[in-house]
Amino acid sequence: MDSAVSDLKTYLTERLGAGGIVDDPADLPRYTTDWAGERRGEPLLVARPRTTDEVAAVVGYCHRHGLAMVPQGGHTGLVGGAQPDAERPEVVISLERLNRIRAIDPLNFAISVDAGCVLQTVKDTAADHDCDFPLSLGAQGSCQIGGNIATNAGGLNVLRHGMMRQLVLGLEVVLPDGRVWDAMHALHKDNRGYDLKQLFIGAEGTLGIVTGAVLKLSPRANNTRTALVAVPDVSAAMALYGQARRSCCDLLNAFELIPRACLELAFEADPSLPDPLDAVYPVYVLLEVAASGPVDLDAMIEQLFERGMADDRILDGVLAGSDAQAERLWQIRERMVEGQQLRGEHLRTDIALPISALDAFFDDASRAMAERSPDTTVIAYGHIGDGNLHFNLLPPAELDLAAKKALLHELESALFALVDAYHGSISAEHGIGRVKQAPFLAGLDALERELLGGLKTLFDPDELMAAGRILPRTH
Known part of the structure; x- marks a missing residue:
């Protein structure tokens, strides 16, 4: 392998030029760690092509010499798909210079x-x-x-x-x-x-x-309105979503479910963030409407507010009066993700349900988690308009790392079983990678497994390209 790496380095240095490879151990951590801090194996080296032809040259060389490889982008993945394999050395092909x-x-x-x-x-x-x-x-x-x-x-x-x-x-x-x-x-x-x-x-x-x-x-929208409203529970949020979809004329950009526990995480991550409403409420919805023409969005939002309050679906709310105020509302949505990270070991999920089932699933899943671990904190939020729920779990702080991992694995299995019962998906947008591979495979029937494996064999019979992600390696 040492001679193969040496030959590869010589070839890539000639083909890619200065800055085309990274092999100094001091520079490799950037290419072995993802956003969540998960680290996998060490790469044979990192190739940094600048053009499609250079990517083809790197891949072609690896194919001819039987070298495994994995493409890598911006290091923001959450399922361990872009980090080099810990069992079989891989060439990381970074696309960071292919940026025109x-x-x-x-x-x-x-x-x-x-x-x-x-x-x-x-x-x-x-x-x-x-x-x-x-x-x-x-x-x-x-x-x-x-x-x-x-x-x-x-x-x-x-x-x-x-x-x-x-x-x-x-x-x-x-x-x-x-x-x-x-x-x-x-x-x-x-x-x-x-x-x-x-x-x-x-x-x-x-x-x-x-x-x-x-x-x-x-x-490009030249007219955008952002609002945060408080609602009594998830059921009211879902009813408000149905109302918003019908009354906002397909101009609804986003409709985010944010329980109070998520706001608290955001405030932990950024204490400068103001609490948007005077009182504390159990559940919030962050919504945005946008148009590129002469549409009276203020009247649209006000009508939604009035009807929602009349139906006891909206308890309170604030309509951003400026771009800066809108940005502060969206910062709550972003900072709460950072707040989870600051809490240490936790379970991130990325599940999808039929939109009409979100309310019942939320209650059933919360109850199931509480029965198994009363001291575990549920942090569940998501993109209600597309059925995507991030049902995350913070384990009891007093547990050691091994105990936290074991508990979260048990709770994840129970959660995914409930997702299956609701005919949902364990991955709405993060992918499968290696982290979600086991539950993904468990949910496949024989025919689907055969068809997926056939595609991999057709495109990559030697299993050199990102092998072991989504499907396990067969040899």
Whole structure:
């Protein structure tokens, strides 16, 4: 293996030039640790190509010499899919230098980008042309488009604009043998047989490396209103959601469920955040409506408030009067995630339920967790408009690390069993990777397992590309 690594280093140094590889142990931790601090194995080395041709050269070399590899984006994944394997040494192929905006066509509402473009850069470029790329994530300042595609990212605006799968018009992919599949089409309608690009969206890099994408843009909203309202319980939040969907004329961008415990976490993470309402309430909803034309959003929100209060669904609320006030409300949503991280070991889940079942599931799951561990804290929040609930758990602080891990594993199994009973999904937007592989496989029937395995074998028969993610290695 030492000679193979030496030969690889020589080849990549010549092919990629200065800065094209990283192999100094002091520089590797950045490429072995994800956002959550989880660390996997050590890479053979890190390749940093700048172009699609260079990615193809790296992949082709690895394929010819039987070297395992894994693509890597912005290090914001949560399921251990992009970190190097601890059992089989892998070449990390980082796309951080593959970061050009290739072209933008405002009339066609499309933008062509390299896969290593940071999401915020894409959003800013679209805004410069009076357009919007609607994917909105807490990590948008560091996550990359290729990773967003590989995990079929969701985020805050799925309710109105759909997931990444609905935002991709065309793709460019380096296949596991180094060949390049170029389908960088900017067509909004294209019905020519099988839609191959959909195979790579959500595949987590297991079928190839996305190197470029044509993304669908929307008109830039010039009129946005953000509100936070207090409601008596989750049932009232769901009833308010149904009312909002009908009364806001498809202008509803986001509808976030935030119980009080989540606000407390946000305040722990950022004590400068003000409590938005004078009194404390059990459950809150953060909602946003936006339009790009002459729509009276204030009247729309006021009507929603009036009807919600008349029906006892809204107890109190605040409508942001400025962009700064709106930003402070959204900071609560972002900081509560940081607050969980500050609490140490905890269970993060990313489940999806039929929207109409969220209320009953919330109650059943909360009850099931309390019966098994009364001192465990439920931190459940989510994107109500798309059925995505982050049902997270903070274990009792007095337990040692091993006991916390054991308890959370037990509670996760019980939670996922309940998700299955509700015909839900254990992954709404984070993916499977390695962290969720066992429960994912447990939920597959034989035919689905056969079909998925057949796809992997078709694209990567030697199991060199991100092997062991989603599906286990077979050899």
